Amino acid sequence: MKAFTYERATSPAQAARAVAHTPGARFLAGGTNLLDLMKLQIETPTHLVDVQDLKLDRIESTPEGGLRIGAFVRNTALASDLRVRRDYGVLTRAIVAGASGQLRNKATTAGNLLQRTRCPYFYDTNQPCNKRQPGSGCAAIGGVSRQLGVIGTSEACIATYPGDMAVALRLLDAQVETVDPQGVKRSIPIAEFHRLWGNTPHIENSLKRGELITAVSLPAPIGGRHLYHKVRDRASYAFALVSVAAVIQPDGTGRVAFGGVAPKPWRVEGAETAMPHGAAAVTAQVFADARPTADNRFKLALATRTLAGVMADAKTAGAGA
Amino acid sequence: MGIDDRLEISRRGVLAAGAAGAVVVQSGLGHAAPVPSGEKSVFVPLSLDVNGTTHDLRLDTRTTLLDALRDHLHLTGTKKGCDHGQCGACTVIVNGERINSCLSLALQHQGDKITTIEGLGAPDKLHPMQAAFIEHDGFQCGYCTPGQICSAVSVLEEIRRGVPSHAQDDLLTAPQATNTEMRERMSGNICRCGAYSNILEAMAQVAGERA
Numbered sequence: 001m002k003a004f005t006y007e008r009a010t011s012p013a014q015a016a017r018a019v020a021h022t023p024g025a026r027f028l029a030g031g032t033n034l035l036d037l038m039k040l041q042i043e044t045p046t047h048l049v050d051v052q053d054l055k056l057d058r059i060e061s062t063p064e065g066g067l068r069i070g071a072f073v074r075n076t077a078l079a080s081d082l083r084v085r086r087d088y089g090v091l092t093r094a095i096v097a098g099a100s101g102q103l104r105n106k107a108t109t110a111g112n113l114l115q116r117t118r119c120p121y122f123y124d125t126n127q128p129c130n131k132r133q134p135g136s137g138c139a140a141i142g143g144v145s146r147q148l149g150v151i152g153t154s155e156a157c158i159a160t161y162p163g164d165m166a167v168a169l170r171l172l173d174a175q176v177e178t179v180d181p182q183g184v185k186r187s188i189p190i191a192e193f194h195r196l197w198g199n200t201p202h203i204e205n206s207l208k209r210g211e212l213i214t215a216v217s218l219p220a221p222i223g224g225r226h227l228y229h230k231v232r233d234r235a236s237y238a239f240a241l242v243s244v245a246a247v248i249q250p251d252g253t254g255r256v257a258f259g260g261v262a263p264k265p266w267r268v269e270g271a272e273t274a275m276p277h278g279a280a281a282v283t284a285q286v287f288a289d290a291r292p293t294a295d296n297r298f299k300l301a302l303a304t305r306t307l308a309g310v311m312a313d314a315k316t317a318g319a320g321a
Numbered sequence: 322m323g324i325d326d327r328l329e330i331s332r333r334g335v336l337a338a339g340a341a342g343a344v345v346v347q348s349g350l351g352h353a354a355p356v357p358s359g360e361k362s363v364f365v366p367l368s369l370d371v372n373g374t375t376h377d378l379r380l381d382t383r384t385t386l387l388d389a390l391r392d393h394l395h396l397t398g399t400k401k402g403c404d405h406g407q408c409g410a411c412t413v414i415v416n417g418e419r420i421n422s423c424l425s426l427a428l429q430h431q432g433d434k435i436t437t438i439e440g441l442g443a444p445d446k447l448h449p450m451q452a453a454f455i456e457h458d459g460f461q462c463g464y465c466t467p468g469q470i471c472s473a474v475s476v477l478e479e480i481r482r483g484v485p486s487h488a489q490d491d492l493l494t495a496p497q498a499t500n501t502e503m504r505e506r507m508s509g510n511i512c513r514c515g516a517y518s519n520i521l522e523a524m525a526q527v528a529g530e531r532a
Binding site: 001002003004005006028031032035036039048050052076079080085086089092093096097099100101102103105106235236237 | 360361362363365381382383385404405406409412418419420421424425426428429472475476479482483484485486487489492493504505506507508509510
């Protein structure tokens, strides 16, 4: 690990200024992903701004009937909140489908959103990777790509966004609230938060330098049955090959988003009108522009089958909550 | 620094040298990470509350909670397995919640209450979970055991508090300490000897005693 200096921020705007004005500075929240990458010298910050004292650890009801989740709320605390379990069950289910109990106790809401890809070529510093070292090439293209993306990828990068929580947030139309170094606040729709890789896969989201996430807000609950199915190589503590987040209403209409397939949670709202017609009708539209590799073409069939399973579960009494 | 600690550091230094070729090992600081020349280590004072005792330390900012516990406080019960949050051998309990001490900087824990395996029980006064692991042979080599026990104690507490899990069908019903629940919740602790079924028997016994 490279040497670094450390400070504890005293306010969100001060934290934003500290990162904006210190070359090589990064925010530190739970640190479960950042420290892992620092040990491998994939991340080499020279200064860490710890945001744990900023009182961003509360979940509040909003006047609009939704919830405002502080950026520092731990994954376990978010999944356990009664309002989330009752009204946004897909979010609890997505969170507890990810990582381990130890990691969920430490990882935060904002950190989870900002977690980096688990592409093995991103992690292997002996391999070229446009995300780790812009312009060096992509060893994943033509390499072992079973886990990697099938849609929204580019000639520069075929990695996926690895998380579960964000797939549920995309389904729920969450907003990412931020403050910048000048103290200006803004709210970014989750659909616009994560970027497609394009020619700049090292730029992963729409945050500006020093811009700090302060909260994630959810609109009022939409009812329906909340489900999250995750298919992976072992029963627990593994990243998704394919995951499906869905809210399905009694008449078969609803929303669906996919994880493990793209640089961001993958949701095509226009395809949701096909939900009453079955899984294949939906995925034919959602994955119409898919460009899978020979290694990961199976994810397309897997996505259809996983969605079919979700739809069947939605009709079963007792499934979901 | 005791003899055991010196051995520990020198062994890891040798491993680091073997893996990375020529490295500089900082001696006397309990920090075996190679430090590229020209980069200046940053030391800061901090105090850690571990097992009810406050310790004043001066540490390289890079020091993880795990390395602070093992190399500086000589609490070597907590183990370093993968050092990347994948195996769970480093599990400790911070403010009542289990975490991977390898993926946390010591600096993040000023003011926290940290409990390690040494704080759960002692040889003459075992924690019920420690006693149950012995009774049910919940280990073979024992390397993962301190992390397994810290995790197992926390899992039963999480179930008692109603923390949800992937194994639950109904998120609004209180979880129970069933075999399925405990297996899912223990998935962050790897046991290469494969003592899982005995670990579950030990946990079931403690859960039953508590219920």
